Amino acid sequence: MSKTLQNISDDTLILTNAKGTFSSTLAEYTMMACSYFAKDLPQLLKQKKNQQWKKYNILELRGATIGIVGYGDIGRSAAKLAKAYGMKVIALRRTIPSPEAIQHDPYCDVVYDTHSLNTLFRESDYVLCSAPLTPETYQLISQEQFDHAKENLVFINVGRGPVVDEEALIAALKDGRLKGAGLDVFVTEPLDESSELWKLDNVLLSPHNMDQTDTFMLESTQFFVEENLPRFLHGHPLLNPVDKKAGY
Template sequence: MAKRTLIVAQDLKEDLKKALLSAVPDWEVYIGKDRSSWEDRLHQAEIIAGWQKSMEEPCLKEPSQLKWIQSWSAGVDSYPLDLLESKHIALTSANGVHAYSISETIFAMMLGLTRKINTYVKQQLERKWAHGGLKLEIHEKTIGIIGVGAIGKETAKIAKAFGMKVIGVRHSGKPEEYVDQMVKSEQLNTILPQCDYVVSTVPLTKETYQLFTKEQFDAMKSSAFFINIGRGETVKEADLIQALQEGAIAGAGLDVFETEPLESESPLWSLDNVIITPHSAGSTERYNDRVIKDIFLPNLQHYLKGEALLINLVDYHKGY
């Protein structure tokens, strides 16, 4: 009888390799980014962690043993969800591994814009000593967190350290610790005028595509800052640029964009009230540890017992 096969298409530290090998001692296990070590084993892989688009042909369009994919990213909008569902292949995301790193980036952007750190960095490069018009504080302001998942919850927790009022928006409207007021998605426009900071952490789905357009930016305070670390296509970028140029909102911190890499001719690059990072908000030294130890290994124990996957199982109908 052929051995069951696990492929992890990522480079891992020795302790993580040992943990995986000990979890499935009777399996064939292939670990590493080097395709040559596992490429000819794709058709027999029962589990793949670290899915790549090039795997689609041998695993989904040809006969294969694939039963479960562990995504190395939190977002799964690039996956062929309909095809995976039709083949009854389970998909689990890396949702939650970014909670610390992305919430830190959110506050780095909020504080950078509020305390004009971006202005002072530019002045430093010019050896220019100037006040820069600094006057705003983040304390006791109102933050609207659009999409209160793992990242949103950590952001709300940190916001409380600044004495902020936290308004959350989530599909279910279910209350959450550290969130003073929770509303459902369809109530988004009603809370925007209250917010000094609007932080979008939502995944890209049919419902969230261009969730933020001119209508939403017009509803915000002219003194408000917009932070997007979710997905670029949840924002109509031309409308955001117009809002920033015309002063409809005060500024923006952006880690994600409609087109990535952000095109060199984009006006966003030259706007003084914008902080840009290259879809790097989730980067952390502990990324692989969290995917393996907090998500994959616990799920693997259930899988080996024939039980349901309990952590980050993607709902194909919701798209996340």
Template structure:
């Protein structure tokens, strides 16, 4: 009898899997299929759990489909019947093991599911700097009513409608950021690695309620990245961690950016050379940095990033939301319908390109 293994019982209470998730999946399965729900807690943080118990491996041996947080190599090793694996995480780095790369198993992830709260975290961090809240917090900690830095001629206060926001990586998170900042009047320049099916210029994005938002200027390649560095007042990193993106924000990149730029990273910590960022922040070359992800996590207590007044640091929690399971379950059910209907892979959502790493 064909089997689906559901291994997504997250240990974190806010992301604990509701009972209705397994009920919806079971209802979507043909009568001849079974659903095995793993009751053991797993770790859905980062790219997903690295642990696999013998009980789970025994279930996977009989499974055709596996839903988990990440896909450890042992799953692929023992799952001789597996045809499709899905990760509740967006990142796939830890799942792209030699076993996964060598297999012909379909691999999907949850890119985009986490996008709305991540985009709102970006917006909060952006406004933190554009409205000088970092200056206000500094004065508050000293119990000091201080207005001088707000009134000086070159006060670091900006309005979004006068800003150009660069978005590096135009997947689910990048698009949600674009919708929000464009609706507030910002000019948006979005970078993709390869050209999109438009000949440059503005493209339209549908807003959350079906309304159209201002045009997004699409750029790509090295020339596009140079335009982002040269023209943007704030740069949002929303790209995956791949060999091509790793360390892309280094000293050279920082020096090519506009003076006073704001850098916001909710993607992956390894996209930034943190030593170069600290140096640029310390000398005022960068207005501020909003960071949710880091090269090493947890961020070491002796990292100079903690002490800088022009950083806002969150502990890799930009995706946290109580609404995760509705979007995640809907994604699983849509692809499950495609799987059962033998739909061509081109019609699926979130199929991971194992070669490219995202």
């Protein structure tokens, strides 16, 4: 079999993925992370533990702006929920769609290309990173973006850890350039016990499991067996083809 595969050119070998299977749960996590900081959930938990009745002001998500780096299936699913909360949505895309396509997108208000990454950070109250990891996106988000961040910005990453310069992120969380971060992915997984992220009070941290539902493996397998495999056998176009040059 290995010899057979070696004789297949890149143009002949077709790859597909299970895009869409994990989007809804990651979108739900995104909104939970936004609310975690808007309502100051750590303060609530601390007061409950201390049996302390103390009122404090909170923030609304309504009227806030969320910038989405990587406006694919996950990004659009998050944008849909953000719109339901009354948020403004800014999307960053590798390629800008036609004006007609932008106009007919009910979930996105503004679309920027990758040259406007600093602008997105400057205009957003929350930034969601849902970009894939490719040579072009490696450490796409670095100190430069955190230096341009709007005051009290919350950064959320559900894409891939190496898309972010993790040391620059830690520095921005420690010195106040960022209000907080919701992180489900990291440069090294499992996250090393020595990482400062474990000890930062302004970090919501999860072990890359926010897409791990009871049915996620079943759903991705069913998609392949019930949808793409019959399409392949009948010579029909496959769903979710991978662009090998783009890397996703």
